[in-house]
Structure formats: structure tokens, C-alpha cells
Amino acid sequence: MHIVRVALNHVRRFDSVEFSPLPGINLITGANGAGKTSLLEALHLMAYGRSFRGRVRDGLVQKGAENLDVFVEWQEQPGGDGSGVNRKAGMRHSGHAWKGRLDGEDVPQLGTLCAALAVVTFEPGSHALVSGGSEPRRRFIDWGLFHVEPDFLPLWRRYTRALKQRNALLKAGAPGKQLDAWDWELAEAGTPLTSRRQQYLERLQERAVAIAAELAPGLELQTLELQPGWRRHEMPLADALLLARDRDRTAGYTSVGPHRADWSVGFAQIPGRDALSRGQAKLTALACLLAQADDYAAQRGEWPVIALDDLGSELDRNHQQRVLQHLGATPAQVFITATEIPAALQEQLRPAAMFHVEHGAVLVVN
Numbered sequence: 001m002h003i004v005r006v007a008l009n010h011v012r013r014f015d016s017v018e019f020s021p022l023p024g025i026n027l028i029t030g031a032n033g034a035g036k037t038s039l040l041e042a043l044h045l046m047a048y049g050r051s052f053r054g055r056v057r058d059g060l061v062q063k064g065a066e067n068l069d070v071f072v073e074w075q076e077q078p079g080g081d082g083s084g085v086n087r088k089a090g091m092r093h094s095g096h097a098w099k100g101r102l103d104g105e106d107v108p109q110l111g112t113l114c115a116a117l118a119v120v121t122f123e124p125g126s127h128a129l130v131s132g133g134s135e136p137r138r139r140f141i142d143w144g145l146f147h148v149e150p151d152f153l154p155l156w157r158r159y160t161r162a163l164k165q166r167n168a169l170l171k172a173g174a175p176g177k178q179l180d181a182w183d184w185e186l187a188e189a190g191t192p193l194t195s196r197r198q199q200y201l202e203r204l205q206e207r208a209v210a211i212a213a214e215l216a217p218g219l220e221l222q223t224l225e226l227q228p229g230w231r232r233h234e235m236p237l238a239d240a241l242l243l244a245r246d247r248d249r250t251a252g253y254t255s256v257g258p259h260r261a262d263w264s265v266g267f268a269q270i271p272g273r274d275a276l277s278r279g280q281a282k283l284t285a286l287a288c289l290l291a292q293a294d295d296y297a298a299q300r301g302e303w304p305v306i307a308l309d310d311l312g313s314e315l316d317r318n319h320q321q322r323v324l325q326h327l328g329a330t331p332a333q334v335f336i337t338a339t340e341i342p343a344a345l346q347e348q349l350r351p352a353a354m355f356h357v358e359h360g361a362v363l364v365v366n
Contacts, residue, residue: 022353023331029356036310039337048143068092087116089103138262170252170253194232201226308335
């Protein structure tokens with residue numbers, strides 16, 4: 001999966017800008033605040049439907065503009081002669097409402113648009129994948145499954161709809177017979193959903209442990225372990241829902257199930273994620289993200305785009321070098337932002353393309 005053109009209108013400080021990245025490593029430099037990160041935010045928006053720096057309405061739309069526009073053109077499954085399938089996607093977003101097009105057709109559901117372009121992003125907030133709350137970890141697993149398991153999204157939507165119905169009935173004090181039907185529906189969707197999460201995390205564990213050993217041997221990452229959201233080894237989900245019903249009536253929401261799931265990292269020497277330094281949390285998160293990209297490639301037969309924001313401030317020189325060596329050995333298209341050229345790119349790897357951001361423009365560096 002190689003992006004060949006990106007065009008933005010009214011994205012943060014950019015009035016209108018366009019650039020054409022190449023396969024391999026694309027380096028984007030510029031001073032702090034120049035807008036480098038905004039380019040990666042736009043790619044992230046197309047792949048996830050949101051910015052990694054917050055809600056679209058919180059500053060991603062240029063001040064004074066009604067909408068932002070993002071257009072991305074890319075090539076999938078390139079052959080040995082460089083040929084492949086050309087794809088195009090565009091999004092207009094006001095901060096409150098969006099419109100999308102994919103390959104010339106209007107897109108009614110955001111999930112359809114986001115399924116087309118896969119981007120794995122490592123940015124200054126990525127340490128929250130390890131050290132933050134459970135929600136980003138659930139999103140991480142579900143994003144991976146969304147792209148590699150065709151039936152996962154319908155299953156996830158089925159569970160989510162049932163959960164909303166059950167919560168509404170709990171708040172309304174509905175009788176047990178009405179809750180019985182939605183308990184059954186939650187169990188029917190939630191049990192296979194959890195099985196897929198478990199299998200996916202087991203695949204990621206093998207890849208993440210190997211990548212962590214390569215990037216940061218001192219971490220001694222050993223396990224990724226799922227907490228499914230109920231005592232799965234003791235009882236089926238249907239029984240857990242019934243057992244929690246009185247408590248849920250009092251609380252007004254469903255307290256057990258896959259929507260409460262989480263996963264944890266285990267190390268040989270470090271007691272747990274609470275004992276990690278910020279640097280160790282970043283490296284652990286990066287190993288998990290790169291494992292996700294590797295799994296995507298194994299399942300789909302092509303690599304996702306990989307975006308690394310502000311690499312120089314997130315990792316020291318030694319770890320930068322290891323990360324770039326790892327990525328340089330893959331066919332992935334990589335975007336890296338930095339205030340200056342990373343030492344590893346000066347000494348060992350040469351970027352396929354270099355861009356410099358200043359005064360609201362993206363300039364090609366020869």
C-alpha cells in the first residue's frame with residue numbers, strides 16, 4: 001500500500017497543499033509548529049475517522065474555514081513491475097459532519113472509508129496504548145481485527161446495538177423478560193467477538209515479543225494478555241450478565257462484557273505497566289504497533305502505511321537507528337516527521353523522498 005498523492009485544504013495552518021510521496025521512507029522536516037504533524041493527522045483522519053490529537057472540531061479545521069478537505073491517492077498490491085490497483089479517497093469534514101468518496105462513489109458509512117486505507121501511527125501520545133486507560137487498547141485490537149477479519153465489523157456492530165438496548169432497558173427499569181432477550185443477543189455476539197480478540201492478541205504477542213527484543217532488548221517483553229471483560233474462565237457471558245443484573249439495574253448500565261475488555265503487557269523483570277518509565281512505555285507501544293503492521297501484512301499480503309511523528313523527540317538516537325533499520329528491511333511505505341534529519345538516515349539509510357514544511361507549504365528537498 002503506497003500513497004502517491006496527498007492534497008489538503010484548510011487543515012490547520014495549510015490553506016491548500018499537495019505533495020507526492022514515494023515508496024520507502026519519506027522524511028518530512030520543519031521547525032516546531034510548522035505543520036509537519038498536520039500532514040500525518042490528515043492521513044490518520046482518512047484511516048481512522050479522527051485525528052490522533054483530538055476531535056476534528058478542536059483545531060484540525062483551519063480557523064475561519066467551514067470545512068477541511070483531505071484527498072489521498074494510493075496504489076495497492078503493487079507487482080514486480082510497479083503496477084498495482086489505484087485507489088482514491090476523499091473526505092470533507094466540518095468538525096461535526098462529514099462526507100466521503102471512495103473511488104469516485106459517495107460513501108454512506110465512515111467505516112467503509114476507513115477500511116480502504118490502513119495507516120499505523122506512532123505519535124507522542126502513543127504511550128497511552130500501554131500506560132493509559134483501557135479504551136485505546138480496545139480500539140487498537142478492534143482496528144486490527146476490523147482490517148483482517150471480514151466478519152468482525154458486523155459482529156462488533158451487533159454487540160454494540162444490543163448493548164445500547166440493554167442499557168436503555170436497565171435505565172427504564174424494564175422487567176426481566178425483556179432483559180433476557182438482550183442478554184441472549186449480547187452473549188451471541190460477545191462470545192465470538194471475544195474469541196477473535198483472543199486469537200488476534202495471541203498472534204500479536206509472538207510478533208511483538210520478537211520486535212521488542214530487536215528494538216529494546218532490555219524490556220524483555222514476554223506476554224500480551226487479554227482481560228475479556230468478565231470472568232470468562234469461570235462462566236459463559238450469558239451467566240455473567242444474569243449474575244450482574246441486579247447490580248446493573250442499580251447502576252443503570254451493563255457492567256460486564258467485551259465492552260469492558262482490556263489487555264496487559266507482561267515482562268520478565270518489570271512488575272507491570274505501572275512500573276514502566278515513559279520511555280519504556282513508548283518502546284513497548286511501538287513494538288505493539290509494528291507487530292500490528294506486520295500482522296496486517298501477513299494477513300492481507302501487503303503492508304499498511306506507517307507514520308512516525310516527531311521521531312527525534314520520542315526516541316533516543318540508538319533506538320531511532322534500530323527502528324529505522326527494522327523498517328528499512330520491510331517494503332512498507334513510511335512517513336517520518338522530525339525537526340532535522342535523524343542521524344540514522346544520514347549515516348545508513350537514505351530516504352526515498354524528503355520534504356520540508358514552512359510558511360504553509362510543503363517543499364521537495366533534492
